[in-house]
Amino acid sequence: MVIQGSPNPPDTCVEQFASGGSTHEMTTIRTTCPLCGDVELVPGELALELTAMNGTGTYVFSCPDCGDRQRRPANHRVVAILLATGVAYEVKDDRGPITESEIARFSADLDRADWAEQLR
Ligand SMILES: [Zn+2]
Numbered sequence: 086m087v088i089q090g091s092p093n094p095p096d097t098c099v100e101q102f103a104s105g106g107s108t109h110e111m112t113t114i115r116t117t118c119p120l121c122g123d124v125e126l127v128p129g130e131l132a133l134e135l136t137a138m139n140g141t142g143t144y145v146f147s148c149p150d151c152g153d154r155q156r157r158p159a160n161h162r163v164v165a166i167l168l169a170t171g172v173a174y175e176v177k178d179d180r181g182p183i184t185e186s187e188i189a190r191f192s193a194d195l196d197r198a199d200w201a202e203q204l205r
Contacts, residue, residue, distance in 0.1 A: 087115040088166050089125075112170050118148040118155060125149075133159060133167050133174035140164060142177070 089112070113125045126146055135142040144159045144167060159167065168174065 086163055086166070088170060089113045089115060114167075114170065114172075116146065116155075116157070118151065118153060120153060121148055121150040128167075128170040128172045131167065131172045133164065133172050135164065135174055135176045137176050137178040142174075144172070 111127055113127055114131060115123055115125050118124050126149065130149070131144055131146045133142055133144050140161050142159045142164055143156050144163065145154065145156050147154050
């Protein structure tokens, strides 16, 4: 992923825009589509899903050429860059609600004769 254009935070961009500066350059984010190769996006075309607790996540975009929806892992650096460019984000808490299989596994563990040993 390559970020092009102004690295300024969004409020600085707004100031430049408000003052009528014609030098305002839209930040573009270059990434790749498996079908189309390099594609350029603006921050509004991406969404970031942050994983609670670890600061990494996944970014999602629809390819501007073929329209395919892509999901890519975002490491700490990519997350920081995307947040700096003003990409919308959502925090995913992967602890989530407890599932049936977790309850089943928990029950199975309780049935084990040595469960008390596990507490030591
Ligand atoms: Zn594409």
